[in-house]
Amino acid sequence: MAPSPPRLGLHGISKRYGATEALTRVSLELRPGSIHALIGENGAGKSTLLNIIGGVTSSDSGRMSLDGMIYSPNNPLDARNAGIAFIHQELSLCPHLTVAENIVMGREPARRGWIDQREVTRVAMVVLANFPRAGLLPDQRVSDLPIAARQIVEICRAIAARARILLMDEPTSSLERRDVERLFAVVRRLRADGLSVVYISHMLEEVREVCDRFTVLRDGAVVGEGELASVGNDILIGKMVGRRLDPASSETTPPVSGDPILVVNDLVAPGVRHASFELRPGEVFGIAGLVGAGRTELIRALYGLAPVRSGEVRLRGLRVPSSVRSPAARVHDGVGFVSEDRKGEGLALPLSVADNITLTRLSATSRLGWISRRRQLDAARRWMNDCGVRASSATQRVGTLSGGNQQKVAVARLFHQDADIFLLDDPTRGIDIGSKETVYGMIRRAARTGKAVLVVSSFLPELFTLCDRLAVMHRGRLSAARPISDWTPELVLEECVAASGSPLGEAVQ
Amino acid sequence: MTRSRWFRWLGPLLGLAFVVLLFGFLSGDPLRFVAARNLRIVAAQTVIVSVGAVGMTLIIVSGGIDLSVGASIALTSVVTAVSLLQGWAPLTAALAGIAIGGVIGLVNGMVVTRLKVVPFIATLGMMGAARGAAKWIASEQTVNPPATWLNRLAVSVPDPPWLLVAPGVWLAVGLALLFALILGSSVFGRRVYTLGSNEAAARACGIPVERLKLMIYTVGGFCFGLAGVLQMSRLRQGDPTVAQGTELDVIAAVVIGGASLNGGEGGIGGSMVGALIMAFLRNGCQQMGWPNYIQEIIIGITIVAAVALDRWRASRPAL
Numbered sequence: 001m002a003p004s005p006p007r008l009g010l011h012g013i014s015k016r017y018g019a020t021e022a023l024t025r026v027s028l029e030l031r032p033g034s035i036h037a038l039i040g041e042n043g044a045g046k047s048t049l050l051n052i053i054g055g056v057t058s059s060d061s062g063r064m065s066l067d068g069m070i071y072s073p074n075n076p077l078d079a080r081n082a083g084i085a086f087i088h089q090e091l092s093l094c095p096h097l098t099v100a101e102n103i104v105m106g107r108e109p110a111r112r113g114w115i116d117q118r119e120v121t122r123v124a125m126v127v128l129a130n131f132p133r134a135g136l137l138p139d140q141r142v143s144d145l146p147i148a149a150r151q152i153v154e155i156c157r158a159i160a161a162r163a164r165i166l167l168m169d170e171p172t173s174s175l176e177r178r179d180v181e182r183l184f185a186v187v188r189r190l191r192a193d194g195l196s197v198v199y200i201s202h203m204l205e206e207v208r209e210v211c212d213r214f215t216v217l218r219d220g221a222v223v224g225e226g227e228l229a230s231v232g233n234d235i236l237i238g239k240m241v242g243r244r245l246d247p248a249s250s251e252t253t254p255p256v257s258g259d260p261i262l263v264v265n266d267l268v269a270p271g272v273r274h275a276s277f278e279l280r281p282g283e284v285f286g287i288a289g290l291v292g293a294g295r296t297e298l299i300r301a302l303y304g305l306a307p308v309r310s311g312e313v314r315l316r317g318l319r320v321p322s323s324v325r326s327p328a329a330r331v332h333d334g335v336g337f338v339s340e341d342r343k344g345e346g347l348a349l350p351l352s353v354a355d356n357i358t359l360t361r362l363s364a365t366s367r368l369g370w371i372s373r374r375r376q377l378d379a380a381r382r383w384m385n386d387c388g389v390r391a392s393s394a395t396q397r398v399g400t401l402s403g404g405n406q407q408k409v410a411v412a413r414l415f416h417q418d419a420d421i422f423l424l425d426d427p428t429r430g431i432d433i434g435s436k437e438t439v440y441g442m443i444r445r446a447a448r449t450g451k452a453v454l455v456v457s458s459f460l461p462e463l464f465t466l467c468d469r470l471a472v473m474h475r476g477r478l479s480a481a482r483p484i485s486d487w488t489p490e491l492v493l494e495e496c497v498a499a500s501g502s503p504l505g506e507a508v509q
Numbered sequence: 510m511t512r513s514r515w516f517r518w519l520g521p522l523l524g525l526a527f528v529v530l531l532f533g534f535l536s537g538d539p540l541r542f543v544a545a546r547n548l549r550i551v552a553a554q555t556v557i558v559s560v561g562a563v564g565m566t567l568i569i570v571s572g573g574i575d576l577s578v579g580a581s582i583a584l585t586s587v588v589t590a591v592s593l594l595q596g597w598a599p600l601t602a603a604l605a606g607i608a609i610g611g612v613i614g615l616v617n618g619m620v621v622t623r624l625k626v627v628p629f630i631a632t633l634g635m636m637g638a639a640r641g642a643a644k645w646i647a648s649e650q651t652v653n654p655p656a657t658w659l660n661r662l663a664v665s666v667p668d669p670p671w672l673l674v675a676p677g678v679w680l681a682v683g684l685a686l687l688f689a690l691i692l693g694s695s696v697f698g699r700r701v702y703t704l705g706s707n708e709a710a711a712r713a714c715g716i717p718v719e720r721l722k723l724m725i726y727t728v729g730g731f732c733f734g735l736a737g738v739l740q741m742s743r744l745r746q747g748d749p750t751v752a753q754g755t756e757l758d759v760i761a762a763v764v765i766g767g768a769s770l771n772g773g774e775g776g777i778g779g780s781m782v783g784a785l786i787m788a789f790l791r792n793g794c795q796q797m798g799w800p801n802y803i804q805e806i807i808i809g810i811t812i813v814a815a816v817a818l819d820r821w822r823a824s825r826p827a828l
Binding site: 086096097101106110 | 694695696697698699700702703705706707709710711712713714715716773774
């Protein structure tokens with residue numbers, strides 16, 4: 001007997017971004033009334049796949065079908081009209097409008113162009129009734145709501161649109177535990193009504209709670225699929241990590257001694273519930289964790305981009321007053337920062353390579369406030385050469401470089417700045433393998449020359465090749481730091497994804 | 510409709526009361542300042558800016574801007590005057606003027622949506638082009654049409670007297686009420702706020718963003734066209750050099766009324782109050798016999814103070 005067609009079928013979906021192959025012949029079958037987990041490490045291609053389903057980007061090859069019919073969305077509107085609702089990690093709400101107005105957005109109930117305000121409120125009340133304890137009122141302004149409540153509004157919008165398929169990209173990353181349970185209760189009820197969900201999450205425990213089937217992606221390819229009930233976490237983690245890691249590579253680094261240059265005690269900051277660690281000259285200290293775990297927030301607080309609520313930060317033994325919230329002061333103190341958001345705040349894209357490299361220490365290439373073009377170009381060329389930046393000249397606009405070369409420029413800036421402390425937030429995000437190796441070389445060289453390096457990364461192999469010590473950030477809390485030899489990828493991943501039950505020490509011994 | 514949106518123009522309203530009281534007492538004769546005669550003059554003086562502010566509110570709330578208002582007013586006043594001179598019926602001539610305003614808005618919208626030019630630049634270009642066109646059509650002179658009932662639209666003392674204020678003032682009031690309703694209760698109005706609040710979200714929710722922008726600029730243009738007809742009526746002639754800088758008065762009125770240049774915020778009620786604040790300031794300064802430059806300085810300070818106050822209010826935690 002012929003089985004009924006899947007709600008959504010993906011057949012051989014491939015997608016390239018420049019040199020990197022984001023997805024390689026991915027096939028997936030989403031059944032009606034199924035909640036399908038899409039799991040894999042950061043950068044495995046999960047979000048790209050969701051974007052293709054949601055019509056945000058298109059695939060290079062392969063095809064999709066929806067209830068047996070060919071489905072090829074050209075834009076998000078097509079996907080929406082086909083009954084596919086996308087719940088993004090970055091929320092797409094209108095802060096000035098009310099909860100109810102956001103829920104009916106784009107499908108406002110109306111008579112002859114005039115909004116039926118009663119119906120708007122009624123629709124909102126009906127879907128909000130799914131979250132009674134969230135305490136949301138239809139006429140609250142969204143800008144007045146905390147993030148978790150906004151997430152619920154976003155989900156309510158999808159429910160109100162009577163979507164057949166819900167695409168959820170880490171919907172719980174900013175939710176409290178009880179909100180998560182409420183969300184799951186709703187998702188289960190929707191499943192009973194025949195709704196299908198593609199669910200991306202790193203939290204394996206959560207995935208087990210709500211999903212029935214799974215697909216594991218690694219490096220853009222499907223490496224496992226099946227019923228969740230039939231596999232254990234160890235197998236899933238093994239599939240996610242693969243066999244690429246060589247823990248032995250970390251043995252060569254000698255232990256670092258000396259006084260710490262940066263000491264953080266009981267730090268609390270927006271998105272950071274607790275962090276304590278020390279950083280010594282000559283070492284590379286890694287922080288693993290999921291996107292949204294508070295890693296970026298920690299770095300931002302250290303660099304003065306976010307307020308320190310409580311706790312203590314000491315630079316070279318001197319306490320940094322928490323009232324001083326200024327990156328300029330940090331730069332003056334010899335702290336350098338590479339943002340995870342290269343385009344947004346990491347680089348001035350319209351300016352030249354030379355301008356970008358010398359930006360944080362123009363004094364080195366100027367006299368009496370006047371920039372010496374020649375000295376600026378000389379300095380830039382030196383660092384370009386040292387860091388392997390491939391550009392036609394030092395005057396080339398950074399925006400025209402490849403992502404990898406842009407990132408090299410961002411790191412080269414810290415060398416020119418002559419910073420003692422390198423704060424690197426996901427320094428190899430979205431760049432090709434070759435550039436990654438170059439950046440690794442730069443980081444190692446920084447440590448060798450006595451710099452203290454703090455590197456945040458989502459990519460485990462990179463942390464294992466680079467770091468002397470490692471700590472894991474989970475839901476705003478930083479674990480104790482341990483020498484890299486005490487960690488295995490499986491252990492790190494467990495700390496990242498599991499609602500950490502057992503203390504790490506026991507697991508290691 | 511949110512509570513906060515209705516209450517937003519309470520702040521500007523307090524500002525208006527302050528301005529009226531201040532000049533009332535400064536003039537030493539508060540009763541004369543708020544006497545019907547003076548109120549009529551203020552109303553007639555503000556009618557052009559008010560009508561323009563209705564259209565501008567739409568545009569600014571949607572996150573856009575239109576700098577071509579003054580030039581549009583000049584062009585439509587010339588077109589109306591020339592039409593009258595050609596022997597067209599007054600109503601037809603007025604509609605021709607309004608239509609020209611709409612066409613200017615449509616072109617602005619096309620440049621913004623099709624050519625992807627930011628509104629500031631698109632309408633800056635139009636500012637020059639429309640002004641030039643006005644001078645061309647008018648042969649660089651004022652156009653003096655025959656007297657018609659159009660000339661009585663924006664007079665200070667209406668004829669017949671039972672109208673209380675000039676017909677143009679009633680027209681502005683009616684327009685403001687209509688657009689307050691549209692912005693507050695129609696799908697179109699709601700989407701104007703949506704677009705201004707988060708364009709990406711509007712797009713993700715399947716709202717035809719480009720078409721919406723086209724409509725907003727066109728509707729705005731019609732308002733500016735009407736303002737141009739009123740301008741012609743007030744001067745009793747079409748003047749291609751009139752209304753220099755009026756766009757700034759109009760923008761100021763909208764912003765004093767609580768709109769954000771980042772979009773998503775603002776309303777007709779606030780904008781009307783903003784226009785009245787400016788009109789009373791001007792009128793008060795005139796009554797005091799203060800020179801023009803003092804007026805300009807005071808109005809400049811008022812604009813900045815109003816927005817600074819609003820920012821300060823917004824930065825405090827909600828009550």
